[in-house]
Amino acid sequence: MTGAVIERSAPSARAEPGQHRKSTSGRRRGRLQRIGSGPWIRLVSPLVILALWQILSSRGVIPESKLAPPTQVWAAAQELWADGSLQDALAVSLQRVGIGLALGVTVAVLLGLLVGFFRVADLAIDPPLQMLRTVPFLGLIPLFVVWFGIGEEPKILMVALGVLFPLYLNLVSGIKGVDPKLIEAGRAVGLGRLGLARTVIIPGSMPEALTGFRLSLGVAWLSLIVAEQINADAGLGYLVMNARTYFRNDIIVLGLVIYALLGLISDTIVRGLESRLLRWRVVR
Known part of the structure; x- marks a missing residue:
């Protein structure tokens, strides 16, 4: 009887590490979703475009006569x-x-x-x-x-x-x-x-x-x-x-x-x- 009880309880004990990993990954995914859903995250790509615009203008790839660089616009x-x-x-x-x-x-x-x-x-x-x-x-x-x-x-x-x-x-x-x-x-x-x-x-x-x-x-x-x-x-x-x-x-x-x-x-x-x-x- 005791052996049978031990055998039946073993699978639930072995499942705990997987459940822990699942809950940890769920919390991590929730944190990433909260970060990604913030209003400021939508400013990243415009700022990247702005930086590229300034770099290309400063190196002469984009002539100032055609498109003023961000510094001149500011x-x-x-x-x-x-x-x-x-x-x-x-x-x-x-x-x-x-x-x-x-x-x-x-x-x-x-x-x-x-x-x-x-x-x-x-x-x-x-x-x-x-x-x-x-x-x-x-x-x-x-x-x-x-x-x-x-x-x-x-x-x-x-x-x-x-x-x-x-x-x-x-x-x-x-x-x-x-x-x-x-x-x-x-x-x-x-x-x-x-x-x-x-x-x-x-x-x-x-x-x-x-x-x-x-x-x-x-x-x-x-x-x-x-x-x-x-x-x-x-x-x-x-x-x-x-x-x-x-x-x-x-x-x-x-x-x-x-x-x-x-x-x-x-x-x-x-x-x-x-x-x-x-x-x-x-x-x-």
């Missing part, structure tokens, strides 16, 4: 910051993007919900929007100038139009792509149309909607670059256009770098929003 930033023109340009551009983003997101959500939930709205609204989204931005600039003049309205509306389509398309796709089994399960527990929309369909479409919002933020900055070419007298686009007149390569590059940094910051903010709203899903 000097131009200090110059513009000292006289206040960079702060003013940033404030104007951020205001345009903020208003255009709010307008575009509002319209995209309203249209997306209508098209996603109602067949009649799908037939009436979606075809014109699909036609409009294929029209290039540059082709709309002359019409926007004729319709709205050369003030702030065409610039804001260009941003809003650019924001509209990615969010609208992803929201509609998310609503229509919700698993039918979840909808049936909701109906089985007595949820009505409104209850299904609130507790099943809208939460189920949230991942694609947030992806569309990330794309919309990127397009917002691209739209701003185009919009600020419409007889602008302020903003980052105005700084770039004015620098082109005086052949200030460093200021031109500075404006583009600022656009890129603003895009990276806005994308990081949305990724943080995803991690909070989609706790049930692993966000990479």
Whole structure:
């Protein structure tokens, strides 16, 4: 009897080292995931690109006449910051993007919900929007100038139009792509149309909607670059256009770098929003 007990207990004793290794590797993997998911880790590759840019410029591989090195761009930033023109340009551009983003997101959500939930709205609204989204931005600039003049309205509306389509398309796709089994399960527990929309369909479409919002933020900055070419007298686009007149390569590059940094910051903010709203899903 004693020998049998010993034989049965031996395998569990031998399994302990493997279990220990598994738990240790799991803790190590968890630490690596926490380090890799930090917001600052996303700055590594841009900093590497910046260092390579400076090295290639200092060795003459990239001529300064073609692309100003980071040191010159930083000097131009200090110059513009000292006289206040960079702060003013940033404030104007951020205001345009903020208003255009709010307008575009509002319209995209309203249209997306209508098209996603109602067949009649799908037939009436979606075809014109699909036609409009294929029209290039540059082709709309002359019409926007004729319709709205050369003030702030065409610039804001260009941003809003650019924001509209990615969010609208992803929201509609998310609503229509919700698993039918979840909808049936909701109906089985007595949820009505409104209850299904609130507790099943809208939460189920949230991942694609947030992806569309990330794309919309990127397009917002691209739209701003185009919009600020419409007889602008302020903003980052105005700084770039004015620098082109005086052949200030460093200021031109500075404006583009600022656009890129603003895009990276806005994308990081949305990724943080995803991690909070989609706790049930692993966000990479």
